[in-house]
Amino acid sequence: MMDSNLKRDIIMDHYETPRNKRTPQSDDYLKKHMAADSCIDDITIYIKFDGDKIVDVSFDGVGCTISTASTSIMTELIKGKTVKEALHIIDEYEKMLSEDSYEEDLLEEANAFDTLSKQANRISCGLIGIKGMKEILENYDK
Amino acid sequence: MLDRNKIRDDFPMIKSEEAKGRIYLDSAATSFKPQCVIDKVMDYYTKENANIHRGDYDLSYQVSSEYEEVRKLCAKFLNADSEREIIFTNGASSSLNLVAYGYGQKFLKEGDIILSTEAEHASNILPWFKVQEVTGAKIEYIPLDKEGIFDMEGYKRLLNELGDKVKVITLAHVANVLGNIVPLKEIIEEAHKVGAVVVVDGAQSVPHIKTDVRDLDIDFLCFSSHKMLGPSGVGVLYGKYELLEKMDPFMLGGGSNARFDICGNILLKEPPFKFEAGTPCVEGVLxxxxxxxxxxxxxxxxxxxxxxxxxxxxxxxxxxxxxxxVYNPKSETSIVTFNVKGIFAQDAAGYLNSQGIAVRSGTHCAKILLNVIGVSETIRASLYLYNTKEEIDRVIEVLKETTLEKCIGAIL
Structure with a gap:
């Protein structure tokens, strides 16, 4: 279990200076728009591939701390990975949020959300951007 | 003087052991219920379970009379002419849809204008989007100022310009995000000069302010029981009788017709019964x-x-x-809409929740309002007669010390 001060610092950091938060100007990205039913979170995910490899990931939109930070962290985790590797990381992240055992080492800073499962009403915040990535990856036809 | 502490004793959601430390500021979404309401619902199931309007046996006769007594009481509550003007629905949304469907879709046509505002709840604007689509009538918006306050001059200008093309004016007496009271009497007077019918969304007003339908000369008034201490699943449509006579029901079925035959002829009952097909939420009405x-x-x-x-x-x-x-400093009833500076509404609401304070964050079903107040997500805190100054003091203390660090801390 990650120390809660460290967790807070990680989430603050990714919320206040989110990584890869931009709308790409070129049209060689696959994108997925995610809008929550029950809150204002509205995030679009962009992924650029080279064959099997994710060469760039970014996101844009509005979201709360949890949705922004979790999406930001995940862009860093899957950038440079293959589709299979990225889906594996996302899978482990989802396991963490469902309180199943998971590979901690693989999730790095995403471990900051290791107790998010206790806040039932906020789990969807921690999933909105990541689900968008998953959908693009699962539908990607290399 | 309202004895709030005595009132609080009537509410199990406040006086129970589990409620300790809880501050409920979301009565605009739904109110708590006093014990007498809860007991009545229970009594129906334990002592008088029978269907209404089928008075062959004592139980059914008794519950039918009680049901109709509530209609009379509601007419008295609104100072309506007669209980025949009170239709029970399953909520304000259902009442608003009934007017849009049964009156709007029946009588409006291309070239007609519906006037509304950008502060309306989805339930009072989406049904009129549908009327627009089906009939070719068009919705125009009455101007609001930056704080969302109704612009009377702008309204009069619109009426002057559009004249008798305006057939319906539909708006909330108290807007659900902003909490300000619109000058309904004057609005209705002006509307009637051009022959328009006024539909009032009373979901946020009827629970809080005295609503006299005759004094205000309201044509249609829609509201919910659950926001005014009653059970959910029940709402009211008040309508002037002559309008109700002309209007179509939304549903047909048992209880709404006097007779029908094999050729498809239906003889509907008189209002309000022609609008109440099917077994209603009897326990809810009681x-x-x-x-x-x-x-x-x-x-x-x-x-x-x-x-x-x-x-x-x-x-x-x-x-x-x-x-x-604060986005609505001029509000007059119950509702305060705000953000903690620099903190996303849902994060601050999450922190308040961790401190036992229940508020709601989001767009509050008024998604076009952001054009007016320029902010998409807000926190809404709303009061009712069981809230106290002590609770407010506590909320202020918590808000004072709300920081982004603490909001994030609340989820760790």
Missing amino acids: GFGEALKYLMAIGMENVEEEGKELHDYFMKRMLELDNVE
Whole structure:
């Protein structure tokens, strides 16, 4: 279990200076728009591939701390990975949020959300951007 | 004086052991219910379970009479001409849809205008989008100022310009995000000069302010039981009788017709019964009757006056906070809409929740309002007659110390 001060610092950091938060100007990205039913979170995910490899990931939109930070962290985790590797990381992240055992080492800073499962009403915040990535990856036809 | 502590004793959601430390500021979404309402609903199932309007046996006769007594009580509560003008629905949304469908879709046509505002709840604008689509009539918006306050001059200008093309004006007496009271009497007077019918969304007003349908000369009034101490699943459509006579029901079925034959001829009952096909939420209506009695015993004048006083105290304290931005400083009833500066609404609401304070964050079903106040997500805190100054003081203390660090800490 990650120390809660460290967790807070990680989430603050990714919320206040989110990584890869931009709308790409070129049209060689696959994108997925995610809008929550029950809150204002509205995030679009962009992924650029080279064959099997994710060469760039970014996101844009509005979201709360949890949705922004979790999406930001995940862009860093899957950038440079293959589709299979990225889906594996996302899978482990989802396991963490469902309180199943998971590979901690693989999730790095995403471990900051290791107790998010206790806040039932906020789990969807921690999933909105990541689900968008998953959908693009699962539908990607290399 | 309203004895709030005595009132609080009537509410299990407040006086129970589990409720300790809880501060409920979401009555605009739904109110708590007093014991008498809960008991009445239980009594129906334990002592008088029978269907209504089938009076062959004592039980059914008794429950039918009680059901109709609530209709009379509701007419009295609104100062309506007759209980025949009270239709029970399953909520304000259902009442608003019934008017849009049964009146709007029936009588409006291309070239006609529906006037509304950008502060409306989805339930009072989406049904009229549909009327627009089906009939070719068009919705125009009455101007609001930056704080969302109704612009009377702009309204009169619109009426002048559009004249008798305006067939329907539909708006909330109290907007659900902003909490300000619109000058309904004058709005209706002006509307009637051009022959328009006025539909009032009373979901946020009827629970808080005395609503006299005859004095205001309201054509249609829609509201919900569950926001005014009654059970959910019950709402009211008040309509002037001559309008109800012309209007179509939304549903056909048992209880709404007098007779029908194999050729497809239907003879509908008179209002209100032609609108109430199917078995209604009987226990809910009976419970609603208790809620009406409860409010009438306190007196709606008192509910209104003391509600304003508590709201004004809350607003004053909120405006003193440097780290809070309030969007509706001119509101008059119950609702305070705000953000903690620099913190996303849902994060701050999550922190308040961790401190036992229930508020709601989001767009509050008024998604086009952001064009007016320029902010998409807000926190809404709303009061009712069981809230106290002590609770407000506690909320202010918590808000004062709300920081982004603490909001994030609340989820760790």
